[in-house]
Amino acid sequence: MTKQPTCRIAVLPGDGIGVEVIAEAEKVLRAVGERFGRQFLLERALVGGAAMDATGEPLPESTLALCRSSDAVLFGAVGNPKYDDPRAKVRPEQALLGLRKSLGLFANLRPVWVHPALADISPLRPELVRGVDLVVVRELTGGIYFGQPRVEGSERAVDTMAYTRAEVERIAHVAFRLARGRRRKVTSVDKANVLACSRLWRSVVEEVARDYPDVQLEHLLVDAATMHLIKRPRDFDVLLTGNMFGDILSDETSVLTGSMGMLPSASLGTSPSASLGGGRFGLYEPIHGSAPDIAGKGIANPLAAILSVAMLLRHSLAMEAEARAVEAAVAAVLDAGHRTPDIAAPGQPTVTTQQMGALVVEALGVGRA
Numbered sequence: 001m002t003k004q005p006t007c008r009i010a011v012l013p014g015d016g017i018g019v020e021v022i023a024e025a026e027k028v029l030r031a032v033g034e035r036f037g038r039q040f041l042l043e044r045a046l047v048g049g050a051a052m053d054a055t056g057e058p059l060p061e062s063t064l065a066l067c068r069s070s071d072a073v074l075f076g077a078v079g080n081p082k083y084d085d086p087r088a089k090v091r092p093e094q095a096l097l098g099l100r101k102s103l104g105l106f107a108n109l110r111p112v113w114v115h116p117a118l119a120d121i122s123p124l125r126p127e128l129v130r131g132v133d134l135v136v137v138r139e140l141t142g143g144i145y146f147g148q149p150r151v152e153g154s155e156r157a158v159d160t161m162a163y164t165r166a167e168v169e170r171i172a173h174v175a176f177r178l179a180r181g182r183r184r185k186v187t188s189v190d191k192a193n194v195l196a197c198s199r200l201w202r203s204v205v206e207e208v209a210r211d212y213p214d215v216q217l218e219h220l221l222v223d224a225a226t227m228h229l230i231k232r233p234r235d236f237d238v239l240l241t242g243n244m245f246g247d248i249l250s251d252e253t254s255v256l257t258g259s260m261g262m263l264p265s266a267s268l269g270t271s272p273s274a275s276l277g278g279g280r281f282g283l284y285e286p287i288h289g290s291a292p293d294i295a296g297k298g299i300a301n302p303l304a305a306i307l308s309v310a311m312l313l314r315h316s317l318a319m320e321a322e323a324r325a326v327e328a329a330v331a332a333v334l335d336a337g338h339r340t341p342d343i344a345a346p347g348q349p350t351v352t353t354q355q356m357g358a359l360v361v362e363a364l365g366v367g368r369a
């Protein structure tokens with residue numbers, strides 16, 4: 001047997017339930033390594049509040065350096081009530097923005113689908129959400145998040161929003177390419193009736209669309225999009241958005257499924273990963289936060305983190321079979337009726353975070369050919 005290259009994965013659990021769910025995701029990665037004969041080197045580093053406690057900084061240089069020398073980053077969550085003051089100069093969330101910018105992670109993919117067994121826990125009627133399967137493709141390193149904020153005393157504050165043609169082009173290509181492997185429909189979201197950035201966005205997206213005549217393109221204004229996502233969520237395939245609209249809409253789409261504890265995400269850069277062909281560098285994280293209210297209780301749902309591992313295998317390591325095996329294992333565990341409290345129906349028995357991780361490892365059939 002030829003020796004497999006070692007995949008270096010930086011593991012940044014962060015704060016709160018991030019630590020608990022990432023521990024289970026690591027177990028699943030190790031199990032994948034065993035079953036498929038892959039070498040994964042998992043190296044941990046501090047980030048967020050945990051890093052501030054230890055070093056005073058949310059994103060220490062050593063953490064960034066580890067990420068830079070890895071093929072992919074597995075990230076938990078950041079945020080600690082201790083550092084909650086939004087006026088503070090240093091905050092845990094800066095770690096995430098810093099990682100995105102410094103690692104050039106411009107494309108954020110947030111898939112949202114409803115597992116048939118979970119349609120009943122959605123706040124919407126089951127017949128509206130059954131079969132929902134969409135991906136938010138959010139531009140992640142531009143727009144108003146990375147403008148020039150200015151505070152003028154206590155009387156005025158200014159944020160600026162800018163987009164360049166090149167920034168819109170590259171994220172639009174990501175959306176169209178993704179749509180080709182799905183239901184071939186892109187819905188681009190903007191506020192072109194008001195914002196100059198959105199008018200540029202719309203015309204560049206239309207130009208890019210000419211390269212993909214097999215993909216249908218529609219435009220929606222962001223206010224209307226919020227409404228249509230609730231009224232007819234099944235009609236959406238790929239939702240292409242700028243940074244801030246994507247932030248807002250992805251929280252909305254995440255509740256269609258009933259629990260944020262199920263949803264993974266990927267943030268991808270441009271460069272191919274260091275050691276393996278086909279993949280590109282990326283950061284993978286559950287879309288939920290650090291949830292300090294339930295941290296340490298062993299009740300957090302690790303499936304979003306585990307499904308983030310599947311995305312990591314697919315996008316950064318080009319290991320499609322391994323990614324599908326993880327997704328199939330999660331589906332099997334859900335089909336068998338295992339539930340953490342966030343996805344349990346009233347009165348249904350529940351499992352702990354660790355038990356859920358162990359069930360997925362078991363379903364992966366470690367050791368089997």
Ligand code: IPM
Binds near residue numbers: 093096097247
């Ligand atoms: C997200 C989060 C972040 C964002 C925060 C924590 C900075 O809400 O990933 O959606 O606004 O991008």
Ligand code: MG
Binds near residue numbers: 247248251
């Ligand atoms: Mg958000």
